[in-house]
Amino acid sequence: xxxxxxxxxxxxxxxxxxxxxxxxxxxxxxxxxxxxxxxxxxxxxxxxxxxxxxxxxxxxxxxxxxxxxxxxxxxxxxxxxxxxxxxxxxxxxxxxxxxxxxxxxxxxxxxxxxxxxxxxxxxxxxxxxxxxxxxxxxxxxxxxxxxxxxxxxx
Numbered sequence: 517x518x519x520x521x522x523x524x525x526x527x528x529x530x531x532x533x534x535x536x537x538x539x540x541x542x543x544x545x546x547x548x549x550x551x552x553x554x555x556x557x558x559x560x561x562x563x564x565x566x567x568x569x570x571x572x573x574x575x576x577x578x579x580x581x582x583x584x585x586x587x588x589x590x591x592x593x594x595x596x597x598x599x600x601x602x603x604x605x606x607x608x609x610x611x612x613x614x615x616x617x618x619x620x621x622x623x624x625x626x627x628x629x630x631x632x633x634x635x636x637x638x639x640x641x642x643x644x645x646x647x648x649x650x651x652x653x654x655x656x657x658x659x660x661x662x663x664x665x666x667x668x669x670x
């Protein structure tokens with residue numbers, strides 16, 4: 517069983533590194549959509565991912581449409597603080613793709629508007645605008661794994 521985390525134009529190398537570590541721990545594929553706010557040989561990126569990069573399936577794209585073309589039958593879920601439905605309101609299955617936007621702006625509104633039925637949010641108080649990107653990605657992928665009995669995990 518494999519899930520996918522798609523980061524659209526991530527800006528902070530430490531977040532991407534932490535997400536890579538989550539991907540290594542869960543067998544989740546990591547998809548990075550350019551432009552990236554850092555170089556992939558960035559010291560901070562590598563440090564945040566520790567020595568787990570060899571265990572991460574990383575894919576690079578020049579635009580989000582390339583991800584769609586690579587997974588034409590994939591179920592895409594779009595994370596946004598503006599989504600109506602909570603991340604735990606869905607039944608996830610093998611191969612689902614969880615899409616997250618850049619740290620400062622989130623996903624483009626046009627992408628959210630085109631996919632309202634699969635937009636997800638993490639509940640939080642009104643005291644903050646959003647959760648950290650790496651934390652959000654981990655919460656969502658672990659919910660998908662939990663729903664499916666943590667296959668292949670000890």
